[in-house]
């Protein structure tokens with residue numbers, strides 16, 4: 001097949017196999033999810049010693065647990081005896097220790113092996129050599145980010161740096177005090193699409209006029225299709241009659257205390273590669289965490305975070321939550337509509353990006369670079 005050069009208005013996407021090939025997904029697991037900082041757990045979900053959560057990071061199950069000192073620890077969820085999965089529940093709480101259900105090897109919340117049947121009859125065994133395998137953990141925005149790499153990349157450059165690059169200034173995100181906010185609502189979406197379709201969709205607004213009527217009512221500039229959210233420092237402005245970031249443009253919950261005037265009445269979107277979207281609006285923060293589980297399946301956990309007093313007051317959050325919930329449903333339906341076609345002969349060489357989508361090419365170049373890295 002001969003391919004004609006593209007006119008300058010069009011740029012190439014990735015070929016279809018990038019979204020369907022299990023071997024390529026495996027390479028992504030290895031070279032993207034297992035090497036970068038991965039947003040795993042909301043810290044406040046683990047609210048007492050012994051509270052744990054297990055998450056899939058690349059090919060590994062990672063166990064994040066609140067220790068008795070109050071710190072969060074992360075371990076590979078694998079017993080050092082004969083490899084049984086230590087915790088099979090997605091979340092739960094243990095009293096003082098993590099006990100493997102197979103032969104009862106028992107680990108402290110700091111991962112140290114503290115007991116095992118007959119261990120006292122094995123005086124030659126140095127139990128400190130059989131601690132759970134630790135995983136690097138950092139907290140930011142009220143979330144625990146883990147990294148499976150032996151030498152994790154700089155958290156400041158690769159995670160915090162993404163926000164700074166987008167907003168032009170770290171203070172611009174600090175103003176929302178995200179780590180102090182309370183969870184108002186969480187929705188988990190099981191999306192039958194490759195994680196990259198979700199990222200690409202989030203990065204462009206060419207689709208906004210077609211599928212997001214409620215969002216474009218609140219943010220009229222999105223109807224123009226320009227991904228204004230990607231110009232450094234720019235936040236899309238609320239429409240004239242809009243009073244809040246709600247499904248009908250009605251009143252929200254005011255403005256978070258440190259959000260300055262120039263950031264009020266605006267929406268900012270940040271992509272922290274590979275799997276996080278942060279959305280900032282005056283009265284709340286919406287944070288998406290993706291868990292890519294297969295080449296055609298991605299679980300997305302979306303949290304709506306509000307000032308603690310708003311959540312404590314029992315205020316009705318539904319009109320506030322409904323706006324981005326609808327956006328999510330509309331976006332994920334579009335991704336699911338696209339996924340099956342990635343395997344079609346019609347998409348073997350990929351599709352095209354129009355000028356308002358050209359910046360998605362930066363994501364593609366970044367991904368290719370990671371996949372090529374040894």
Ligand code: FES
Pocket residue numbers: 079080081082083084100101102103104105
């Ligand atoms: S595999 Fe865990 S105690 Fe044996």
Ligand SMILES: [Fe+2]
Pocket residue numbers: 201202207208212327331
């Ligand atoms: Fe969208």
